[in-house]
Amino acid sequence: MPRYDRKEHLKEIHSKRKALTTEKVKQAINKLMKSNNAINFNSVAIEAGVSKATLYNNKDIREQISTLRSTTPLAYNKQQAKLNLNDNNKDAVIDSLRRRIKKLEEENKELRNNLKVAYSDYYKNV
Known part of the structure; x- marks a missing residue:
């Protein structure tokens, strides 16, 4: 009978959860891009159902959102409406x-x- 390794089991669970979170974030970004909404940490966090801290702590996701935030046109908001x-x-x-x-x-x-x-x-x- 193989010996149960708790550390390996926790690492496996963590990697699965990280992959699931990454997939949810990618889907949220794609959905926001298709609907032509603003892409920023708040909107992605809400759409993906994850915390903003998760987005900031993951280096790849943080860079992707920062890049998209600066390149995508801003969504219509009340502040812009007042200025225009x-x-x-x-x-x-x-x-x-x-x-x-x-x-x-x-x-x-x-x-x-x-x-x-x-x-x-x-x-x-x-």
């Missing part, structure tokens, strides 16, 4: 926000009226 606004866009955004505020105020007023009706029904029954 000109006067026409700002006016459109302001109008949109005003409409939204008006809609929310009307909804709020309706809910307050419904609450008054509900309270009056409750007090009539008490």
Whole structure:
């Protein structure tokens, strides 16, 4: 009967887990590239389901993400949108926000009226 070597067994488990993690990260990067999303440590970690520390600690993965991060176009984000606004866009955004505020105020007023009706029904029954 062969002797059980705990160190070898742990090394084998570690290498399998490392290979699985590497494969998950590669798939996540491919998916992000296909969907034209930004590739950075946060997005890859979320997509792959691993921690950012794992990505930073693996030298090959870290270099790959750093390279892709600097070469891929940045995904659309709110900060860029604010920087790219000109006067026409700002006016459109302001109008949109005003409409939204008006809609929310009307909804709020309706809910307050419904609450008054509900309270009056409750007090009539008490």
